[in-house]
Structure formats: structure tokens, C-alpha cells
Amino acid sequence: MKLSHLLALFAAVVLLVSPDLVFAAADEAAAVLEGAPKPSRLDYPLIGGISARTVVWSAAQMHLFLAAFVLAVPLFAIATEFMSVVTGDDRFDNMAREFMKITMAAYSLTALVGGGLLLSLLVFYPHLMEYLVRVFRGQMLIYAMLFGLESIMLYVYFYSWDALRRGNRKWYHMSIGLLLNTVGLTLMFIANAWVSFMMSPAGVDPTGAVTGTVWEATRNPLWNPLNLHRFLANIAYGGAIVGGYAAYMFLAEKDPEKKAHYDWMGYTSNFIAILGFIPLPFAGYWLMAEIYAYSQQMGITAMGGILAWLFIIQAVLIGTIMLAANYYLWSGLMRTDRGAQYAKYVKYIAVVIVGGFLVWLTPHTLILTANEIQNLGGTHHKILGPLGIMPAKNTAVNLMLVFTFMSFQLFYRSSRIPTVSWAKSGNMIVVALYVVGIINIVGAGIYGYITPTVYKVGASVPQVVSTLTIIIGSVIIDVFMLRGAKAEKVHWGRMTERSQYALFVLPVAFTWLMGLMGYIRSSLRTNWHVYTVMKDNSPENYIPTLGDAGNVITAITLGFMAIMVFVFWLSRLGQTKQKGTEDAA
Amino acid sequence: MTFLRVIGFSVLLLLGYMGFAHMLPQVVPDTSEPVEVSTEGLDMDGFIALGENIFKGKGTCTLCHNGMGRAPDTLEMDMAATYPARLADPRYKGVAAGKEGPKAIEEYIHESMVAPSAFVVEGFGKKGTNDTESPMPTVNMPPIELNDVEMNAVTAFLQDLAGLEPTVPLPSADDAPVAEEPATEGGEPAPLLTSGEAIVDEYGCASCHDLGGSGADLGPSLYGIGKRMTRAEVIESIIDPNAVIAEGYDADFMPADFGESLRGSELLVLTDYLMALPDAAPAAGDGKEEPLATTGLEAIDKFGCAGCHDLDGSEADIGPKLNGIGKRMTADEVKTAIIDPNATIADGYEADMMPDDFADQMDDSELSLIVDYLMNLPE
Numbered sequence: 001m002k003l004s005h006l007l008a009l010f011a012a013v014v015l016l017v018s019p020d021l022v023f024a025a026a027d028e029a030a031a032v033l034e035g036a037p038k039p040s041r042l043d044y045p046l047i048g049g050i051s052a053r054t055v056v057w058s059a060a061q062m063h064l065f066l067a068a069f070v071l072a073v074p075l076f077a078i079a080t081e082f083m084s085v086v087t088g089d090d091r092f093d094n095m096a097r098e099f100m101k102i103t104m105a106a107y108s109l110t111a112l113v114g115g116g117l118l119l120s121l122l123v124f125y126p127h128l129m130e131y132l133v134r135v136f137r138g139q140m141l142i143y144a145m146l147f148g149l150e151s152i153m154l155y156v157y158f159y160s161w162d163a164l165r166r167g168n169r170k171w172y173h174m175s176i177g178l179l180l181n182t183v184g185l186t187l188m189f190i191a192n193a194w195v196s197f198m199m200s201p202a203g204v205d206p207t208g209a210v211t212g213t214v215w216e217a218t219r220n221p222l223w224n225p226l227n228l229h230r231f232l233a234n235i236a237y238g239g240a241i242v243g244g245y246a247a248y249m250f251l252a253e254k255d256p257e258k259k260a261h262y263d264w265m266g267y268t269s270n271f272i273a274i275l276g277f278i279p280l281p282f283a284g285y286w287l288m289a290e291i292y293a294y295s296q297q298m299g300i301t302a303m304g305g306i307l308a309w310l311f312i313i314q315a316v317l318i319g320t321i322m323l324a325a326n327y328y329l330w331s332g333l334m335r336t337d338r339g340a341q342y343a344k345y346v347k348y349i350a351v352v353i354v355g356g357f358l359v360w361l362t363p364h365t366l367i368l369t370a371n372e373i374q375n376l377g378g379t380h381h382k383i384l385g386p387l388g389i390m391p392a393k394n395t396a397v398n399l400m401l402v403f404t405f406m407s408f409q410l411f412y413r414s415s416r417i418p419t420v421s422w423a424k425s426g427n428m429i430v431v432a433l434y435v436v437g438i439i440n441i442v443g444a445g446i447y448g449y450i451t452p453t454v455y456k457v458g459a460s461v462p463q464v465v466s467t468l469t470i471i472i473g474s475v476i477i478d479v480f481m482l483r484g485a486k487a488e489k490v491h492w493g494r495m496t497e498r499s500q501y502a503l504f505v506l507p508v509a510f511t512w513l514m515g516l517m518g519y520i521r522s523s524l525r526t527n528w529h530v531y532t533v534m535k536d537n538s539p540e541n542y543i544p545t546l547g548d549a550g551n552v553i554t555a556i557t558l559g560f561m562a563i564m565v566f567v568f569w570l571s572r573l574g575q576t577k578q579k580g581t582e583d584a585a
Numbered sequence: 586m587t588f589l590r591v592i593g594f595s596v597l598l599l600l601g602y603m604g605f606a607h608m609l610p611q612v613v614p615d616t617s618e619p620v621e622v623s624t625e626g627l628d629m630d631g632f633i634a635l636g637e638n639i640f641k642g643k644g645t646c647t648l649c650h651n652g653m654g655r656a657p658d659t660l661e662m663d664m665a666a667t668y669p670a671r672l673a674d675p676r677y678k679g680v681a682a683g684k685e686g687p688k689a690i691e692e693y694i695h696e697s698m699v700a701p702s703a704f705v706v707e708g709f710g711k712k713g714t715n716d717t718e719s720p721m722p723t724v725n726m727p728p729i730e731l732n733d734v735e736m737n738a739v740t741a742f743l744q745d746l747a748g749l750e751p752t753v754p755l756p757s758a759d760d761a762p763v764a765e766e767p768a769t770e771g772g773e774p775a776p777l778l779t780s781g782e783a784i785v786d787e788y789g790c791a792s793c794h795d796l797g798g799s800g801a802d803l804g805p806s807l808y809g810i811g812k813r814m815t816r817a818e819v820i821e822s823i824i825d826p827n828a829v830i831a832e833g834y835d836a837d838f839m840p841a842d843f844g845e846s847l848r849g850s851e852l853l854v855l856t857d858y859l860m861a862l863p864d865a866a867p868a869a870g871d872g873k874e875e876p877l878a879t880t881g882l883e884a885i886d887k888f889g890c891a892g893c894h895d896l897d898g899s900e901a902d903i904g905p906k907l908n909g910i911g912k913r914m915t916a917d918e919v920k921t922a923i924i925d926p927n928a929t930i931a932d933g934y935e936a937d938m939m940p941d942d943f944a945d946q947m948d949d950s951e952l953s954l955i956v957d958y959l960m961n962l963p964e
Contacts, residue, residue: 545611
């Protein structure tokens with residue numbers, strides 16, 4: 001069957017299941033429009049003493065963790081598979097395969113928890129589900145179909161690995177991987193449409209009556225910012241988890257050759273995690289800017305209202321991630337003989353990273369008691385207060401990113417000696433890029449203090465541009481300058497055990513951070529199921545305290561860690577052979 | 586061993602994050618359902634006070650209308666000069682364009698709430714719209730959902746703020762009740778008080794007025810007030826206590842900021858409660874006596890100390906501040922100051938202000954609990 005036939009078949013199925021995906025629901029305009037349900041407090045099922053919100057929250061967050069992992073690893077795998085083709089280094093291919101095997105075990109658990117989430121939503125929030133089904137109609141069936149397709153693609157991609165490993169066949173295999181990732185991302189985008197619709201409904205009138213097409217509801221104001229944010233976060237998350245696995249294997253292995261392999265795997269995973277992580281703050285800014293554009297109230301609730309303290313926790317988590325990733329990179333300088341000559345810069349980078357972390361951590365708009373205000377001499381601390389506003393935080397974040405990239409660059413440079421004639425000029429250009437970029441970041445930060453609030457966010461744009469210019473410009477120059485460079489030996493495996501713990505910080509902090517951000521995103525709706533359209537009148541319609549949220553997030557993260565340990569154990573069990581059986585055979 | 590070390594490290598890290606979440610201030614949500622209160626009988630002063638409460642509370646106006654530059658700082662600007670300038674602005678094409686006077690300003694304020702884009706103040710429009718589209722939500726739509734009475738109250742408040750006589754009609758018995766939700770935006774959300782007893786306790790009314798058997802006589806007895814005053818007069822005497830002074834009492838004695846500290850619905854609930862009070866205090870022994878306090882905090886609440894003294898942020902200043910009193914006085918001196926308050930008068934304060942019958946009102950155990958509590962209060 002030709003591809004065009006397959007596409008036609010798919011289109012026919014789509015039309016059959018959900019014609020309103022393509023055509024506007026014209027007949028509905030004439031019909032009496034039914035608004036969103038208005039359940040009273042008594043309409044929410046009470047089952048024993050079970051906290052409905054905690055059950056749904058736990059199931060949703062666990063599903064998201066697992067889904068992020070099983071979507072991230074194929075992204076990670078296709079990237080490393082491509083690297084293996086480009087570099088001819090089989091280690092990339094082996095690593096990708098090793099991780100796809102782990103994904104196979106995690107995939108069924110993802111589906112299982114997803115089923116649990118659906119069940120809990122139907123049991124505890126039937127009116128909300130009825131409404132969402134009414135809005136998204138056949139799209140939910142398409143989601144289910146795509147899930148089936150994802151399963152098929154996943155199995156085909158994994159089991160065809162060895163059969164399609166060499167020559168042109170490798171490209172067939174990578175094409176399957178590309179399709180797998182396309183289906184996976186489509187699934188994520190559909191699910192994102194549902195949650196973003198709950199925050200910024202579109203395609204419905206003020207009463208919640210469906211007036212538009214499914215596509216209009218899908219393309220709500222926060223859909224694309226959320227898509228980008230989650231896509232980048234998935235890449236970072238996948239890298240972080242693989243890094244954690246590699247670190248554990250590094251610590252557990254005694255064989256130097258295997259130790260070297262896992263050290264290399266840890267470094268590569270950390271690289272991918274940070275690669276995904278660097279643009280994340282910018283995607284976050286976009287998401288926040290769109291939230292403000294959609295509803296100033298929602299934006300202020302997040303940044304200056306009841307949820308403001310959460311961003312201090314977020315700063316701690318991201319600061320931990322930055323410090324851990326940098327510490328790991330600095331430790332990596334000992335892998336090369338020339339690394340020592342770059343180690344002298346580490347202390348300066350450390351000062352910037354820690355300083356940036358402390359600025360980011362500084363709160364601005366605090367919820368204070370009258371006594372605290374009296375003791376503080378006002379609502380803001382006289383010296384530290386100015387460090388709590390956006391210009392200071394933007395400056396801190398951009399500098400942290402620039403210097404984290406510098407840590408990468410130092411390690412990369414430590415294993416290569418440029419041989420091109422213009423190496424000195426190239427180095428001067430790189431230094432100039434850093435100097436001008438940093439001056440621009442700091443200058444735009446200072447400008448942010450003297451401009452009205454509405455322009456402060458605008459002042460962050462040149463900062464972001466400066467950061468990206470430094471990074472992209474340096475990479476381009478390095479690519480040309482280090483072409484044909486004299487390669488120094490990298491002693492993979494020559495790492496301290498302590499450095500591996502930095503790699504554990506990443507997945508733990510990422511997972512907790514994702515839980516925290518999920519809590520923030522949901523809380524922004526305050527006491528609405530669907531913001532401004534369908535009120536949440538359930539007994540648990542309030543925003544839980546930070547402590548309560550911390551307890552739930554920690555419990556779910558522990559649960560996820562336990563699942564991951566189980567999945568890794570299953571994967572290793574598959575490689576274990578009964579002693580003596582090989583010899584007997 | 587490696588496995589256990591790694592797990593231990595990860596769990597410790599997680600517990601660290603969880604502990605940090607607990608270290609930060611916990612904003613405890615108010616889980617009570619919204620209350621609805623009648624506005625019947627409100628006079629214009631009460632209506633203006635209600636409008637101010639809505640402006641700062643349910644309306645969430647001060648989230649943006651403040652000094653941060655997101656929206657014009659209505660509370661600080663000279664609105665008396667601003668409103669006429671807006672009406673005359675050639676960019677303004679709304680319902681009050683070209684008109685003058687308080688009624689036109691009422692129409693302009695109302696329009697700015699229900700159709701915020703009718704006129705966008707220069708520099709405050711949505712990005713890229715050249716000040717033709719306002720980022721302000723329509724206040725009679727979700728999520729704010731002010732009803733007509735509430736919008737009129739806000740209009741009355743804004744007109745009063747500009748020094749104008751409000752032109753909006755007062756609510757009638759047929760109007761929708763005022764719905765108020767717990768404030769959760771911005772500062773610490775004080776729980777919404779929904780009963781008269783709770784409001785009287787919170788604001789320490791019985792410290793000065795005879796209420797709940799307190800026997801206090803610094804202000805007039807509140808028993809039978811429903812027969813002596815109209816509902817509007819009671820509201821006025823709460824939010825503007827110096828407007829009319831009862832015979833035999835002094836002006837400037839009752840705090841004048843209850844209009845700001847009481848939420849809109851609290852003011853109305855308190856008024857309803859006071860209007861329904863019996864003519865006289867219930868006789869002793871009728872089973873309604875308050876139980877003995879068992880903690881210092883309970884005793885402090887029971888006798889309403891924070892109504893006159895600055896205590897844990899109450900900011901009352903009729904008597905000296907109680908926080909840090911343990912550093913200024915001995916336990917015996919504190920005890921004497923309670924049971925014989927005129928024995929020594931603190932600098933800057935007057936004699937005969939504090940009730941001198943606490944020795945009769947308090948059980949010995951309650952007196953000890955209060956003294957212990959006060960002696961251990963931080964600065």
C-alpha cells in the first residue's frame with residue numbers, strides 16, 4: 001500500500017470519528033447552546049474519606065512523569081542515533097538502544113497509570129469530564145488511536161534495531177524513529193490542548209457553550225507556549241534521567257572499561273539535559289508573558305500574589321540544578337591532561353553561578369505580617385529588595401546560563417588544540433563575544449530599573465538575545481576553529497565518585513520541579529475547573545498550602561523514583577544469564 | 586551499598602526540598618463558601634465603604650491599580666481633575682463623551698468596568714494595540730463577576746474619592762445580595778468572618794462596649810441598639826465613629842479605621858448582628874456564660890486585649906503595645922497593670938481608659954495565663 005493510500009485512509013477515519021475537526025459545527029449555531037455544567041458542592045462524589053483532589057493530582061502527576069520519560073527517551077534516542085551515524089561512533093548507537101529497552105518497560109506502566117487517571121477523573125469529577133468530552137468531541141478518540149499507533153511504532157523501532165543497523169537500512173530505522181517521535185509529540189500536544197484549554201478556554205462562549213470547532217478549542221492562547229515549554233523540558237528530563245542511570249552504573253561497576261563507558265554516557269546525557277535546559281527559562285518567559293496577555297489577574301496571581309513564594313522554591317531547585325551540572329562539568333576537567341590549565345577559571349565561574357543563584361532566590365513581593373513589616377522597616381528590604389525584581393533576576397539567570405555554557409566550552413577546549421592559522425583571532429572573537437554579551441546583559445538589567453514596569457519584561461529581550469548570541473556564536477566559531485584540531489586523549493572513567501552524585505541531583509530536582517510547576521499551573525485556575533467558564537465547587541477547590549503541596553509532590557516523586565528503580569532493575573534482569581547455563585549449552 | 590547510598594542521597598535531597606516548602610510562609614486557604622449579605626438599609630456612607638471594600642477585595646482592582654505601573658494608580662491620582670479630562674479627551678468616544686458633571690462621570694466609571702476598552706489611558710493598552718485595547722478584565726464577567734449593586738458601590742467609592750457626591754442609586758430590598766468571596770490575592774488572606782460573634786471577637790468590640798456580658802463602659806452599651814438607631818446609623822457609627830457622638834462619651838476614642846479593616850460583608854453581618862441584639866445583657870447564670878479560657882491566647886481573645894493594645898500586629902493604640910512587655914516590666918507589674926490599671930499609667934497614655942474590673946471578670950487561672958503569655962511575647 002502506498003503512503004498516499006495510508007494518508008487517505010487516516011483522513012477518512014478522522015472525518016468519520018470527528019468531522020468537526022475539519023468542518024465548523026454550523027448546525028450547532030442554530031441549536032440551543034448548552035453552557036458548561038454548574039455542579040454544586042453536593043454533586044461531587046464523596047467516596048469514604050478519600051481526597052478526590054489528591055487522588056487525581058497523584059495520578060495525573062505520575063502519568064506526566066512517566067509520559068515525559070517515555071516521550072523523552074525516543075527523542076534522546078533519535079538524537080544519539082543520528083550522532084552515531086555522523087561520528088561513526090557505535091557508543092551512541094548502543095546507548096540509544098540500551099535506553100529504548102528501558103522505555104519498553106516504562107511504556108506499559110505509563111498506559112496503566114494513564115488508565116488510572118482517566119478512571120479517577122470519571123469517578124471524582126464526572127461533570128468536568130462530560131464537559132471536556134463535549135468540547136473536544138472525537139479528538140479524544142483520535143488520542144486513543146494515536147496511542148495505539150505510538151505502541152506499534154515503539155515496538156517496531158526497538159525490535160528492528162539490529163535488523164536495520166548498518167548502511168542505508170540505518171536511515172530506514174531512523175525514519176521509523178522520526179515517525180515514533182512525531183506520533184509521541186502529537187499525543188503530547190493533544191493532551192496539552194486539554195490542560196491549556198482549562199486555563200484559557202477558546203471556542204466557547206462566556207457560559208461555556210461550545211461555539212467553535214475542536215481546532216479553535218485546541219489552539220487556545222496558552223497551547224503553543226505550553227507545547228514548547230514541555231517539549232524542551234522533556235529533552236532536559238530525558239537527559240537527566242539517563243544521566244542518573246549512568247552515574248549509578250558508574251558507581252556500581254568495577255570493570256574500568258565499563259566504568260569509562262558509563263562515564264561517557266553520563267557526560268553525554270548531562271550535555272543533552274543542559275542543552276534542553278538552557279532555552280527553558282526563555283520558553284518559561286514566553287508562557288508567562290502569554291498568561292499575562294490572556295489574563296493579567298492570572299499572571300499577578302502567579303508572580304505577585306498567593307503563588308509568589310513558589311517561585312522562590314523554583315529558584316532553589318533550578319539553582320541546585322545549575323550548581324550540580326556545573327560541578328559535574330568542572331570535575332570533568334580532570335579527564336584530560338590539559339584540563340588543569342582551565343581549572344583556574346572555575347572559581348570565577350563558581351562565584352557568578354552562586355551569586356546568580358542568590359539573586360534569583362531573593363524574594364521581592366512578600367506576604368508579611370504587620371510585625372514583620374515593622375521590623376523590616378517597610379514591605380521591601382532596603383538593600384536586598386531591589387535584587388528581588390525582574391531586571392535583577394533576568395540578569396542573574398542569563399549570566400548563570402552564559403557561565404554554564406562556558407563550563408562546557410572549557411571541557412571541550414581542554415581536549416582539543418586548534419591547528420588553524422587564525423586560532424588566535426578566533427579566540428579573541430570568542431572572548432569579545434563574551435565581554436560584549438555580558439556588558440549587554442548587565443546594561444539591559446540596569447536599564448530595567450529605570451524603566452516603567454510594563455517595559456521591564458521588554459528589557460529582558462536584549463538579554464536573551466545576548467545570551468543566545470554568545471552561545472551560538474561561540475559554537476559556530478569553535479566548529480570551524482577546531483576542525484582538524486589536535487585531539488588530546490580523554491580519560492573516560494577518570495572521575496571522582498562525588499561528581500556522580502551531582503548527576504543524581506539533576507533527575508531528582510527535575511522531577512520535583514516538574515511536580516511543583518504542575519501545581520503552579522493548576523493553581524493558576526484558582527477555583528475554576530475551566531477558567532471563567534466552569535467553576536470548581538468541590539470541597540477541595542482551594543489552593544493548598546506550600547507545605548501540603550510539598551508533601552504531595554515529594555510522595556509522588558518518591559513513587560516515581562521507585563518505579564524507575566524497578567524499571568532499571570527489570571532492564572538489567574533481562575541481561576542476566578543463569579550461571580553455568582552458557583557453558584552447558 | 587552503592588544502591589543504598591544513592592537512594593539515601595536522593596531521598597535526603599527530596600526531604601530537603603519538602604522541608605524548604607514547609608519553611609516558607611504558609612498561606613492557609615479559606616475553604617468557606619462565599620457568603621451573601623443583604624445591602625438593605627445601607628446609607629450612602631455605608632455604600633461607599635462597601636465600594637472601597639469591593640475595590641480592594643472581591644473586585645481585585647488594586648492588583649493592577651497601584652503604584653507598580655500596570656494600570657493608573659486610581660487611589661493616588663487626582664481623580665477630580667482626571668475624570669473631566671478623560672471625558673473631554675478626543676480619543677474617548679464612549680457613552681459619556683463630551684458630557685460633564687457627576688452623572689457623566691458615573692457613566693464613564695461604569696463603562697470603564699463593563700467595557701474597559703471604551704477608553705484606554707495612554708501607555709496602558711495591550712501591547713501592540715496602540716492603546717485601543719485594554720488588558721483589564723470586564724468586571725461583571727467571570728472571574729470577577731461583580732453584580733450591578735457591587736459595581737454601583739465601587740462607582741460611589743470612586744466618585745467619593747474624587748470629592749464628588751455619588752450619583753448612583755442606593756440598593757433596594759429587591760436588589761441582588763452582595764456576594765463576597767474570601768480574599769486570596771495579594772497580602773495575607775485573613776479568613777472571612779461570617780458570624781457576628783466572630784467579628785465582635787476579632788475586633789474586640791466588647792472591650793469598650795457592654796457586649797457578651799463584658800460590662801465595659803468606655804463606649805455605649807450595644808444592647809438594644811437596634812431600637813435606638815437605624816441600620817444606616819449603626820453602619821455609619823462603625824465606619825465613621827466621630828460623625829455622631831453618643832451623649833456622655835468622647836470623640837476620637839473609637840478607632841476610625843474599621844471601614845478599611847472590615848470586609849464589605851463583615852460590616853453588613855456585624856450590623857445585622859448588632860441590630861438583633863436584645864435590649865439588655867442576658868442575666869448571669871442563664872447558661873450562656875463563656876467557658877474558662879485554658880490557654881493564654883484564648884484568655885487574651887476572651888477579654889479582647891488586642892482591641893486596645895497593639896498585640897501581634899493588631900496595631901491598636903489606645904493602650905501601650907504589649908509585644909515585648911516582658912522586657913519592660915516584671916510579671917508582678919503586668920499582673921497589677923491588669924487588675925489595677927490606674928495604679929501606674931504609661932507615658933503618653935491616659936488614666937481611666939482601661940476597664941478596672943478585670944479582677945472580677947477573670948478567674949485567677951485566666952489572669953495567670955494572660956500574664957505568662959504576655960511575659961513571653963516577642964518584640
